Amino acid sequence: MYKLWATIVKDIRVLTRDKVGLTLMFGMPILLVLVITSIQNSTFELVNNKKMPLLLCNKDTGPSSLQFVQTIEKMGMFEVTPLSSNSNESQLKASMHESEILVSLIIPSDFTDKIKAKASTIAVQALEDSTASSQKPDNSTPLLLFYHPVLDDAFRRSIQGALQSTLQIVEGRETIQTLYASALSKPMPADLEAAILSPSLSIKEIPASRDGSGKIPNATQHNVPAWTLFAMFFIVISLGGSVVKEKQSGSFIRLKTLPTSYHIALVSKQVAYLIVTMLQVFVIFSLGIWVFPLLNLPALVLPSDLAGLAIVSLVCGWAAVSYAICVGVAAGTQEQANGFGAVSIIILSAIGGILVPSFAMPVSFEQVMKLSPLHWGLESYYILFLEQGKTWDLLPKLLPLLLFIGLMQGITWYSLKRKNLI
């Protein structure tokens, strides 16, 4: 046990004196998690939290357009900024570019007239002459929806759908009121109008998290675990290089002539670097919890199952260390270990859903992403952070990681044996 202890102490001493390695292991992921979270947070808030800014130019002075605007505001999806009714299309576009607003709308001057005309035609058709020709929609002066080209297609369709629904509400209300007034020669009571227009069935939203809680995932909840995982695996630069350096240096020659198995050195490296990965988890998670709010970023909320979090972090850290040692043993030079290590981690991160979320990947990538240990690590963290899962929910995701660890350890042992190093 003393041999192992002395070796761990040696490895930690060597590690702490490698300033470049420490910067790569701690400084780089801290910077990455800060930058990426800040960038993604603005997009995330746009979609989830903030109202979509909408520039609105109402050229109509009638009550229907007023109702239309009020209904849009009540919907809660848009933050309406009115523009002067005299604004033309080019002024509106210029305002959009100046204020970086992504959507704007022009209500034509005959909006109320057209709605009223349609309502009257329907009333005549329904009450007096069913053969009267129904008014065709007039597309000569439609509502004009301007959008910034960067706006996501699906998001644009949802905006258009929302505006279409609002338009139908205004039209429906006008039609019902006209019908009622035509039939009974008196205005419709407000409570009846409300009863007709309000839906009989409500929609109940149920979050599909494992514990049924409605916590909303944000950029922090995704990025902090994701980039912590990246940082863990990026120790391949330091650890892989350290294994090659030791292998190439005279110290390895001496170690081979000492009455102690090299397995002790391998176990020690795993323990020392596992401590490093746990420190990375601690530092980056602490950053998310305490520093992010100071930077106006959402704070990291730890999952309720802290034991599960510890298990996932340990298994991910061990997988990262096993991979780094395997690369170090297989590589012939430090340049090989650093080059292959860095590129392979970036590729494994990309296919594992760290750089691009897995749901945004093509279907053909579904099987490929399973090859990345980072995918399984990230999925495990997602269960805890986004789905509020428990330890037993993690098993299907941790099993592939444990198999990966076994494979890496096996390849390491075989490579050392083949090279007559143990």
Add this chain to the structure above:
Amino acid sequence: MAFTVSAVHIENLNFHYTKDSGVHFQDFSLSVAEYDRFGLFGPNGAGKSTLMNLMTGILHAQNGSVKLFGTDIQRDHRKSNYRIFGFVPQEFSFYQELSPLENLEFFGAWYGLSAKQTKTVSEELLGVLGLTHVQHKPVGLFSGGMKRRVNLAIGVMHKPRLLFLDEPTVGVDVQTRHAIIDYLRQLNKEGMTLVYTSHQLNEAEDLCENVALIDQGRIIAKDRLDVLCKEYEQEGLEGLFLQLTGKAYRDM
């Protein structure tokens, strides 16, 4: 008649690096007596370092045996056998980021010494080799001579019966060389067998009692140095070396 066991006994050793590479040693045999200060010399590429690596178990021979005090290091790979000897490689075989004391702490544990034993031996060795004042500084900042002394200290810290030294004084100044040679003599007096290789032939004359000259994986001469000089009518090791191995370049 007293029975004496050889410190090193090599018998019918066959070794080549790969099947395609040339044969390095074929039916090679050599004996080094206990308490000897034995020098192993030869031109570049003669096989000195390969032989050192075979004697220390770093390389594995295809056939034959290398017995260290009766234990065949080539066949019996139990790590406990490695306590018998110490090795001072030509390369700086320690961690440059660590101080001499930290290096000794680590290697002491790997030799199987306790923390207390390591502390005692480290203090003693750092004192003898004049490194006490820099014991806490990273070895990477040291001069070549100081690094050589650290290299030596690590090789002898477990007080082995047999010490292999592969060019232990290469690149050091005269003072350091004398200090190292004096210390090796002292270790030999205390009962340690030395197997030494170097290109510093005047230094070797000073240290070695018995020598062997090897070339192309064969022993071309082996005896007491004075006997060999007399036999080949040479005044010193350098003349003997040139007479037996020639003057042509070897590492072309």
